[in-house]
Amino acid sequence: MTTIIKEQTYLNYINGSWVPSSSNNVYASINPANKQEVVGYVQISSKSDLNEAIANAKKAQVSWSKLSGTARGEYLYKAATIMEERIDEIAKIMTREMGKTFLEAKGETARGVAILRYYAGEGMRKIGDLIPSTDNEALMFTTRVPLGVVGVITPWNFPVAIPVWKIAPALVYGNTVVLKPAQETSVTAIKVMECFHEAGFPKGVVNVVTGSGSVIGQGIIDHPDVNGITFTGSEQIGKRVGQGAFTRGAKYQLEMGGKNPVIVASDADLDLAVEATISGGLRSTGQKCTATSRVIVLNDVYEDFKEKLVSEIKKIRVGNGLESESWMGPCASENQLNTVLSYIKEGIKEGATLLYGGQREEKNGLEQGFYIQPAVFENVKSDMKIAQEEIFGPVLALIKVNNLEEAIEVANDVRFGLSASIFTKNIGNMLSFIQEMDAGLVRINAESAGVELQAPFGGMKQSSSHSREQGQAAIEFFTSIKTVYVKS
Incomplete structure (x- = not known):
């Protein structure tokens, strides 16, 4: 008789705490190398869990955005150091949960570390330009401001790299984040979130809510307090994300299929x-x-x-x-x-x-x-x-x-x-x-x-919404330009 290996239950991360879903329901994340092995049990969250995470993210964004880019970058650097210390643990979980080889999983986790460190440095780069005014007594320049709360919806194939290359720039540019990972690799996503927690991020700045796309994913699309949505996944779902975000005026970024x-x-x-x-x-x-x-x-x-x-x-x-x-x-x-x-x-x-x-x-x-x-x-x-x-x-x-x-x-x-x-x-x-x-x-x-990681990434035609991720190009999505005119 085959014995199912039982593992621990993983919780949502909301407002700096690990909390169960209000539904009190969990689902099993299965090892694709052995369907009899349960990697862990993850929350089947409800709309109320998501609403709580978004409300706390919105509240936290006010003070988070007032920190300097350098200060926000220091938090990312701490998370990178912790992830690097736990690289084998995270890679092993990834292999057990998603199936890719340990060598590939370790390489992906190392890339996550490098991405965090890259964007930690982005906190010290310029965020605007001086523009000559037609009035010689005026000063005119641009600056960049964060979107607010960003919903991050990620796939199962790169459960460390893709969440990190979305979350890191969102945070360093002053946004707060609610992550909805793919159900198939939610345990790996939670292991990543543990690194952010141990790095001491302020409450509400970064959150993860696990569950179905029809409830949590759709909830992010529809929520009026989610100012931007960054999505990687199938073409079919991506178009639903884009249509829903456009309908209520939220900014969206889609990375979809390839052939x-x-x-x-x-x-x-x-x-x-x-x-x-x-x-x-x-x-x-x-x-x-x-x-x-x-x-x-x-x-x-x-x-x-x-x-x-x-x-x-x-x-x-x-x-x-x-x-x-x-x-x-x-x-x-x-x-x-x-x-x-x-x-x-x-x-x-x-x-x-x-x-x-x-x-x-x-x-x-x-x-x-x-x-x-x-x-x-x-x-x-x-x-x-x-x-x-x-x-x-x-x-x-x-x-x-x-x-x-x-x-x-x-x-x-x-x-x-x-x-x-x-x-x-x-x-x-x-x-x-x-x-x-x-x-x-x-x-x-x-x-x-x-x-x-330092180069822009994105597709043409039906592969994306024509925006670009990674590198310095990420600032284009995660911020808006504000033009400032100062008259003496």
Whole structure:
């Protein structure tokens, strides 16, 4: 008989205290590597819990915004130090709750530390400009003011990095925050919040309320005291967030789907291209918004590239992310596994050829987890669902083209425009790709996944609301410009 491992119950964090939900209900966060293991029990919160968090955030924002940027940055720096001390603990929880390998989870947590330290420094940067006035006896300048209360709605695939890269700039620019994390990774989010609590943030400045999107997420969208909403997640939900925020005049920022291509040109370093395609497409089990999904290869190198790619993918070891030999962990949930399997079936139905993988892994003790072999398709046409829709799993679609012009045309032939990469040694190819590729992030001779924290990040077309996150660009969303005119 299988024994369910029971773990502790985690509480909401509201007004500087850990509190149960008013509903007194909890849900189990399940380990995708072993569905019999409960990572922790998390609150199923009610609208009243959310209202309490927002009310306290609104009250705290008055005094928080009066602190200097330097003082606010010092709190972020303290949180970074605590997170760094707890990096292994947080990474292990992330692996158990979301499934990515421990090495990846540790790298993500380290990135969270770096983001906190980066924005701690942002508290000392300028927030305005001096503007010449037509009146020589007047002084005119701009400054920036916080939005107020910011609602942060985050996904399960990066349960440390994404909340931190939204919360850190929101706080350093003088806002207060209410975080609604994805249900699948709420325990990890609470571990992050513990770092903020231990750093001594004033009561109400940062809060987390767990629960369903239909109650807590929708409550953030509708609440009149939430002045800004920053969201990362699916295109469908993102549009609901944007429509709801627009209706009541709240500022919103959306980062949604991607269907990211890599182009392999005739002069590409094929070994490098293969390595980057596998890393960009299959790490984190393909569950990245910037993951490589479409591999567009010029005809004259197609067969060589395909052979090298499949040969290397066959070496991948699928297994529990806490085991050092595992290169790829499970899908994050049973629903996600079923979604990936359904797309694989659809690809076969549409006439694509499944070259390798695509089967559920149920041997060698993996039968209790949501494991799948990485899949590679060829004979993929650009209008097929597996070439148009975001799968969010370890599925690569190979598309053969005749020349670079056709490759870029195919790469742009989707409604998304988040990231894209090309492998070539030709400067002309690089410049054409940079100019013509309709994506917010373009990378040359590097995988499509990933962006440095100090650089703006965001997509085009249906991938985002056209705003940018991270780096100094974050100030554009989390503040408003105020123009000041002083007459002597």
